[in-house]
Amino acid sequence: MIEVQNLGRDFTKGASSLTVLTDINLTIGELEFVAITGHSGSGKSTLLGLLAGLDQPSRGSITVDGVEITGLDEDSLSELRGRKMGFVFQSFQLIPTLTALENVQVPAEILGDASARDRAAELLERVGLSDRASHYPGQLSGGEMQRVALARAAVTQPKILFADEPTGNLDSANGDIVMDMLLQQNRDCTLVLVTHNPQLAALADREIRLKDGRIHEIVVHKKNGAKPRAKVVKKSTAKKQSANAARKKSAAKGKGGTKRKAAASGKGARAGKRA
Numbered sequence: 001m002i003e004v005q006n007l008g009r010d011f012t013k014g015a016s017s018l019t020v021l022t023d024i025n026l027t028i029g030e031l032e033f034v035a036i037t038g039h040s041g042s043g044k045s046t047l048l049g050l051l052a053g054l055d056q057p058s059r060g061s062i063t064v065d066g067v068e069i070t071g072l073d074e075d076s077l078s079e080l081r082g083r084k085m086g087f088v089f090q091s092f093q094l095i096p097t098l099t100a101l102e103n104v105q106v107p108a109e110i111l112g113d114a115s116a117r118d119r120a121a122e123l124l125e126r127v128g129l130s131d132r133a134s135h136y137p138g139q140l141s142g143g144e145m146q147r148v149a150l151a152r153a154a155v156t157q158p159k160i161l162f163a164d165e166p167t168g169n170l171d172s173a174n175g176d177i178v179m180d181m182l183l184q185q186n187r188d189c190t191l192v193l194v195t196h197n198p199q200l201a202a203l204a205d206r207e208i209r210l211k212d213g214r215i216h217e218i219v220v221h222k223k224n225g226a227k228p229r230a231k232v233v234k235k236s237t238a239k240k241q242s243a244n245a246a247r248k249k250s251a252a253k254g255k256g257g258t259k260r261k262a263a264a265s266g267k268g269a270r271a272g273k274r275a
């Protein structure tokens with residue numbers, strides 16, 4: 001659970017100060033899918049960066065699972081990020097000198113996961129890129145790089161996944177694949193997605209609309225927890241995805257499947273948490 005109170009962010013340059021976020025108050029529940037929308041420059045990426053502890057606010061507080069992250073030093077912050085959070089960016093941000101497999105492996109390795117390599121390989125398979133494991137980012141297409149980035153974000157089994165316009169640089173077919181993967185992740189983890197795309201925002205439980213650095217409007221898209229997931233997937237990719245789903249199911253069985261299933265089934269109850 002993420003709790004945001006009276007959050008503000010200014011950027012100072014010389015004598016002038018620019019207020020980018022003001023009076024942001026927000027609670028994001030466990031397993032919720034929240035979309036952050038608004039015009040370019042409205043403060044979406046700044047807000048996401050603050051929620052993810054990648055930036056420090058000028059005012060206010062952010063609490064993640066009871067820990068106030070706004071007061072943490074960089075070491076504690078990066079430890080918490082590594083353990084709890086995953087990130088997907090519009091520009092992928094893969095390490096160019098590492099292979100696809102190594103890129104996925106690194107965050108789990110940092111946590112001391114002895115099976116980091118196996119887990120990374122399994123995730124690459126899940127995103128349909130087993131045959132690209134030894135390729136470097138420069139040898140991959142945009143869609144492939146984003147699928148690697150998703151696998152990397154998932155390798156630590158984060159509780160919260162942050163994504164900043166993850167489909168912004170992709171064609172619609174690859175955008176659909178990436179979005180569907182994010183929705184699959186959302187069965188087990190909270191998803192906070194920054195997007196320009198109203199159709200993607202409409203898939204969220206709630207949409208937080210920013211305007212000039214303030215919350216302008218909060219739109220509840222799914223009211224009752226009983227929500228058959230809307231699919232953004234086109235017919236042409238559906239076959240591939242049902243294969244992915246089958247793989248995922250058998251993978252989940254193999255490792256803590258019960259816990260993950262319990263988390264997924266708890267999803268129906270979470271609407272009650274929302275105000």
Ligand SMILES: Nc1ncnc2c1ncn2[C@@H]1O[C@H](COP(=O)(O)OP(=O)(O)O)[C@@H](O)[C@H]1O
Binds near residue numbers: 011040047
């Ligand atoms: N590091 C920074 N220094 C100065 N201004 C910044 C910085 N980061 C963002 N801004 C400014 O903050 C405003 C909001 O930026 P951003 O959060 O990236 O918007 P969005 O993601 O909604 O397009 C913009 O006017 C941008 O120029």
Ligand SMILES: [Mg+2]
Binds near residue numbers: 044045046
């Ligand atoms: Mg942005």
